[in-house]
Amino acid sequence: MRKYLVIFFVLCQIALLEAQSKSLFEQIRDHNEGIGLWWAGHNGWIIKSDGLVISTDILLDYRLRTKPSSITNKEFSELIDISFITHGHRDHFSRSTSAYLAEHSDCMFVIPESCVTIAEELKLPKERIKVASPREPFQIMGVQVEPLRAIHGNANFAIYYEANLKDCGYVINLDGIRFLQPGDSYLLEDHLFLKDIDVLFFSPTEHNMYIDRSIILINTLDPDYIFPQHHSTAEITESTRFWAKAYQDEVKLRLSNSLKERYHIPIQGDMFLIKK
Numbered sequence: 001m002r003k004y005l006v007i008f009f010v011l012c013q014i015a016l017l018e019a020q021s022k023s024l025f026e027q028i029r030d031h032n033e034g035i036g037l038w039w040a041g042h043n044g045w046i047i048k049s050d051g052l053v054i055s056t057d058i059l060l061d062y063r064l065r066t067k068p069s070s071i072t073n074k075e076f077s078e079l080i081d082i083s084f085i086t087h088g089h090r091d092h093f094s095r096s097t098s099a100y101l102a103e104h105s106d107c108m109f110v111i112p113e114s115c116v117t118i119a120e121e122l123k124l125p126k127e128r129i130k131v132a133s134p135r136e137p138f139q140i141m142g143v144q145v146e147p148l149r150a151i152h153g154n155a156n157f158a159i160y161y162e163a164n165l166k167d168c169g170y171v172i173n174l175d176g177i178r179f180l181q182p183g184d185s186y187l188l189e190d191h192l193f194l195k196d197i198d199v200l201f202f203s204p205t206e207h208n209m210y211i212d213r214s215i216i217l218i219n220t221l222d223p224d225y226i227f228p229q230h231h232s233t234a235e236i237t238e239s240t241r242f243w244a245k246a247y248q249d250e251v252k253l254r255l256s257n258s259l260k261e262r263y264h265i266p267i268q269g270d271m272f273l274i275k276k
Helices: 002-020 024-030 073-077 095-104 113-121 212-221 248-253 257-261
Strands: 035-039 045-049 052-056 082-084 108-112 129-132 138-140 143-149 168-174 177-181 199-202 225-228 271-274
Touching (some): 024 035, 045 177, 095 108, 199 212
Parallel strands (some): 108 129, 177 199
Antiparallel strands (some): 168 177
């Protein structure tokens, strides 16, 4: 039995290496079996399952990026079906990418009520917008979505003065796999009350969950896959450090060996195969 498991593992690794030799666009386009996950930098995740492609807070041409995105707006527009947005800050709700998708794709946009005015300014088609409200689940294109409250932090570990209670995080149920994208938020009981989270995205920055609260979240949810985000994307200066600098390595050091095995620090363009 062990021999067959080793063979299966080796075959999976070969398939993964073959996929990653392609461009990010080609990887996503050609992915056909199981759930594929790619990191596009910051809070930008691309997930594909059964031909459906969704993203969260996709950020492709942000002016503070330290290196170009691995996929262009044009390429992305040929793939995306649902674009999830958590809040209105430009490093999460990309004006240029969203406007391009509105014109050059047929994708749906899931946005919190706090982003409706921005969507109107960008001329996103109303018929392609689903407005999410915290704690009000819905279904879109066969995907079950549970919006969560998100309360934005700021420098010096303070709650943001302009925090908007209509911002959202999301639990996204895709083919029985539950993904948690908290957005930019302090740790809330809304997060700790969640059950059966398979894939966790979290932001170990000063203005989000930092180190200690990230560890509380991870230990409580005990997910199968753990991915730090909000790191290694934007230029770090004295004025951006509180949101551009993350502490993904410090979090990993304080986890149990079991959780460390499930902890993955992604590089832009990385692909992961998600299994139940």
